Amino acid sequence: MGAWAWLRRVFGLDDAYVRPAPAQPWRTDWIIAALLSVITACLVLMYQGQGETNGIAEPPLWPSLAAVVTAGVLLTLRRRFPVTVLVLLSGVHFVAFGTLLPFVASTASMQVVYFFGIYSAIAWARRREALLGALALVLAAMVVWLVWSNIYLVATSPPGQQPPFLYWVATVLINCAYFGGAIYLGRQAWLQARTTDELAASREQVSRQGDQLADQAVVAERLRIARDLHDSVAHHISLIGVQTAAARRAMATKPEVAAEAMLEVESMSREAVTELRSMLGSLRDVADTTGPKTIEALSALADEASTDGLRVSYQLVGDPAAAEQLSPMQASNLLRIAQESLTNIRRHSTATEARVVVRLEDGLELEVTDNGHPVPNSGGSGLGQVGIRERVAALGGTVEIGPRATVGYRVLVQIPRKVTP
Numbered sequence: 001m002g003a004w005a006w007l008r009r010v011f012g013l014d015d016a017y018v019r020p021a022p023a024q025p026w027r028t029d030w031i032i033a034a035l036l037s038v039i040t041a042c043l044v045l046m047y048q049g050q051g052e053t054n055g056i057a058e059p060p061l062w063p064s065l066a067a068v069v070t071a072g073v074l075l076t077l078r079r080r081f082p083v084t085v086l087v088l089l090s091g092v093h094f095v096a097f098g099t100l101l102p103f104v105a106s107t108a109s110m111q112v113v114y115f116f117g118i119y120s121a122i123a124w125a126r127r128r129e130a131l132l133g134a135l136a137l138v139l140a141a142m143v144v145w146l147v148w149s150n151i152y153l154v155a156t157s158p159p160g161q162q163p164p165f166l167y168w169v170a171t172v173l174i175n176c177a178y179f180g181g182a183i184y185l186g187r188q189a190w191l192q193a194r195t196t197d198e199l200a201a202s203r204e205q206v207s208r209q210g211d212q213l214a215d216q217a218v219v220a221e222r223l224r225i226a227r228d229l230h231d232s233v234a235h236h237i238s239l240i241g242v243q244t245a246a247a248r249r250a251m252a253t254k255p256e257v258a259a260e261a262m263l264e265v266e267s268m269s270r271e272a273v274t275e276l277r278s279m280l281g282s283l284r285d286v287a288d289t290t291g292p293k294t295i296e297a298l299s300a301l302a303d304e305a306s307t308d309g310l311r312v313s314y315q316l317v318g319d320p321a322a323a324e325q326l327s328p329m330q331a332s333n334l335l336r337i338a339q340e341s342l343t344n345i346r347r348h349s350t351a352t353e354a355r356v357v358v359r360l361e362d363g364l365e366l367e368v369t370d371n372g373h374p375v376p377n378s379g380g381s382g383l384g385q386v387g388i389r390e391r392v393a394a395l396g397g398t399v400e401i402g403p404r405a406t407v408g409y410r411v412l413v414q415i416p417r418k419v420t421p
Contacts, residue, residue: 036075
């Protein structure tokens, strides 16, 4: 990895993350700035009237206090304008007042202020390219100032009092630790903020997806209820209407036929109530134990639908044992699809015969055909076919609905056959 690539990685130049700025300076910033400013001001006041100290002239009072207040104000803005504060505080302020007022700039409290300027820029900068440029400029200015001040120290020291070699070693190590520590801690704070924000965004996304899934589940449940009402209860009500009409026509001339038709109406009414109770039970999370849950129910459906001039036959092609291995969901949906198909034949066709064929081979096929022609002006809402397509899609299959090449109509459903363990 080259030096430039390493710098880009360390300072996050290629990272898409942008740390949001605080809405206003935090109270902590004001407390830190006030505390460091008060400490520095006390040091300035303490050395008033003591003359030169360690080769540094006595600091003038008001310019020194102005420098302290300026640094404190800049420090309060370190999170909102991190790069600007880096340049003005750790760059311009340090070099200017380090030259004009070396006592103020060299105090420990003011060094902490400059440290915060570098640290905050690394931790809070939104424009990372600008940060790298500003940091390079500030570090260069600080290094030049340090080199110049030490050259001045050597030039003004009396003969025989030159700083020893270990002084220079200590100076280099202290400054490396100072700048390196500020950069390292700032980068760690930025990385931690990125991780925290990414986790918050992930939690928000999971919560949003959970809400979407919940909404989808509600919609899916509503569609299921609508399909069951349309395919089951509506089917029975349709047959009740047919039998009631037959009883009305035969009541005067053939009362025994009318009585048989009314018995059928009574039986179908009870079946409709049973189906409705089954649906309500499933909505209450109660196990639905009513009615057959295997494909054998198609045979009973064919017998039930063979009324009023329509004869329905049922045929199972394949191993009957394989039919028992179908899941309840597959068998239930196939029953509803056949039920809706026969209801549509009775409502919208002149058919006298219909066939329900189930083929159990590599996959599973359900075919419902009839020999009739469409009844004029008998078009429905289309919800029945929509329900059929939705049921087939839920089973991962395909469906073909349309007129046959010769005569009649055909519904062909093909779904994968998953054997339950």
